[in-house]
Amino acid sequence: MDPEYDYIIAGGGASGLSLAWQLLNSPLKDRKVLIVDADLTPKNDKTWCFWHPGIPPFSDIIHKKWSSIEIGISNDHFSQQVEQYPYYGLRSIDLKQKVLKAIRDHAHFDLLESSVVKFTSLPSEQSALLHTEDATFKASYIFQSCFAPTEIHKSDICYPLKQHFLGWELTIDTPLFDDSTCTLMDFDESFTDGVAFMYILPWRATSGLFEYTVFSDQLLSKEFYEEKIRLYLHNRYNLRPIDYEVTRREYGVIPMQDQPVISWYKPRILNIGTQGGLTKPSTGYTFTRIQNQAKAIVDQLIANGSPEPPSPSNLRFKAYDLWLLHILYNHPAEARQIFHDLFKGNSMDQVFKFLNEDTTLMEDLKIMGSLPYRPFLKALWATRKRLQEI
Numbered sequence: 001m002d003p004e005y006d007y008i009i010a011g012g013g014a015s016g017l018s019l020a021w022q023l024l025n026s027p028l029k030d031r032k033v034l035i036v037d038a039d040l041t042p043k044n045d046k047t048w049c050f051w052h053p054g055i056p057p058f059s060d061i062i063h064k065k066w067s068s069i070e071i072g073i074s075n076d077h078f079s080q081q082v083e084q085y086p087y088y089g090l091r092s093i094d095l096k097q098k099v100l101k102a103i104r105d106h107a108h109f110d111l112l113e114s115s116v117v118k119f120t121s122l123p124s125e126q127s128a129l130l131h132t133e134d135a136t137f138k139a140s141y142i143f144q145s146c147f148a149p150t151e152i153h154k155s156d157i158c159y160p161l162k163q164h165f166l167g168w169e170l171t172i173d174t175p176l177f178d179d180s181t182c183t184l185m186d187f188d189e190s191f192t193d194g195v196a197f198m199y200i201l202p203w204r205a206t207s208g209l210f211e212y213t214v215f216s217d218q219l220l221s222k223e224f225y226e227e228k229i230r231l232y233l234h235n236r237y238n239l240r241p242i243d244y245e246v247t248r249r250e251y252g253v254i255p256m257q258d259q260p261v262i263s264w265y266k267p268r269i270l271n272i273g274t275q276g277g278l279t280k281p282s283t284g285y286t287f288t289r290i291q292n293q294a295k296a297i298v299d300q301l302i303a304n305g306s307p308e309p310p311s312p313s314n315l316r317f318k319a320y321d322l323w324l325l326h327i328l329y330n331h332p333a334e335a336r337q338i339f340h341d342l343f344k345g346n347s348m349d350q351v352f353k354f355l356n357e358d359t360t361l362m363e364d365l366k367i368m369g370s371l372p373y374r375p376f377l378k379a380l381w382a383t384r385k386r387l388q389e390i
């Protein structure tokens with residue numbers, strides 16, 4: 001048997017490294033911890049964005065903050081200031097470099113670059129094993145973001161939606177972009193097989209990330225997203241391919257589905273991150289929930305020695321997510337109208353508060369009152385049984 005640990009973190013992505021960071025900055029920092037990932041080289045392959053009241057997580061490495069949010073619907077572009085919930089962009093390369101350095105500088109934390117092959121649970125010994133091709137490690141708890149929970153079957157999911165996107169990071173010679181405003185959604189009404197929009201993170205007046213994003217159950221060819229970006233740059237900014245240089249591409253697929261949250265992979269092996277069901281089904285945003293989960297796990301380890309993280313959403317917000325998923329999946333045109341009314345009829349701060357699940361029932365009712373009620377009544381009826389299962 002290879003060395004024994006108090007905790008093993010299997011997967012050094014957003015959730016694994018966020019948990020390692022919480023542990024390093026807690027009274028548990030002297031526990032023995034192993035972090036395993038198949039590839040530990042930091043890469044600039046994900047731009048994690050989130051809104052946050054107060055000081056954001058990893059505040060010293062935030063790449064960009066925006067206090068103005070733009071929405072575009074039916075050729076109508078409008079922007080709103082955000083005061084309580086600014087929008088932040090954090091690059092995966094910066095988070096990984098920061099946390100991996102802190103781990104390497106710490107005597108009790110070990111890093112291993114290797115593929116995890118499987119886990120074994122040893123409940124009678126109050127521990128679990130992590131197996132690689134050529135080694136086995138034991139710990140009291142394993143926190144894993146590598147494998148989907150075994151109990152989830154594709155056929156159990158009623159609304160198998162995905163958020164899929166391809167983005168170009170590009171530079172231009174002449175200042176053109178408004179880097180004080182990020183474009184959250186600029187809808188493409190010509191796309192009818194789901195909901196599609198352009199998402200823009202302008203870094204500077206001469207550079208930014210332009211992502212064509214789709215909510216649907218079918219992935220598209222890479223050329224399709226790229227053609228859409230090309231067209232957008234031409235129609236909105238009059239830019240031709242010779243006017244810009246694409247310096248990086250970012251591609252991603254995020255599950256947006258009515259997936260039950262399964263906390264435990266096996267006894268003593270906790271699912272974290274996306275595999276722990278942390279993605280908010282109706283938006284695809286996961287990063288803030290990952291931070292909340294990491295903090296909750298460490299707080300519980302300190303308090304009771306065992307982790308039992310709370311469900312990411314209470315029943316009220318689970319119901320809202322399910323209704324919107326139902327509408328997005330079955331009636332994308334109605335979903336576009338709902339987004340339009342949501343953004344037109346409410347302040348962006350209030351929308352972010354609602355999506356953060358920080359609103360009171362009274363505040364929710366006010367938001368609901370700004371939306372068309374028919375699609376929601378139909379969704380409420382159609383999902384009444386499903387709500388009890390998730």
Ligand SMILES: Cc1cc2nc3c(=O)[nH]c(=O)nc-3n(C[C@H](O)[C@H](O)[C@H](O)COP(=O)(O)OP(=O)(O)OC[C@H]3O[C@@H](n4cnc5c(N)ncnc54)[C@H](O)[C@@H]3O)c2cc1C
Binds near residue numbers: 049
């Ligand atoms: C391109 C992209 C952009 C995103 N942007 C946002 C955003 O702006 N805001 C937001 O809230 N959410 C965003 N998300 C969703 C979500 O926040 C991210 O997917 C986030 O990285 C999830 O964290 P995770 O730890 O669950 O998974 P990951 O970050 O993917 O980490 C999993 C880790 O496990 C490792 N691994 C997997 N299998 C094995 C194995 N067998 N052995 C060893 N290691 C293994 C992988 O190498 C990886 O490092 C984005 C997702 C993508 C794909």
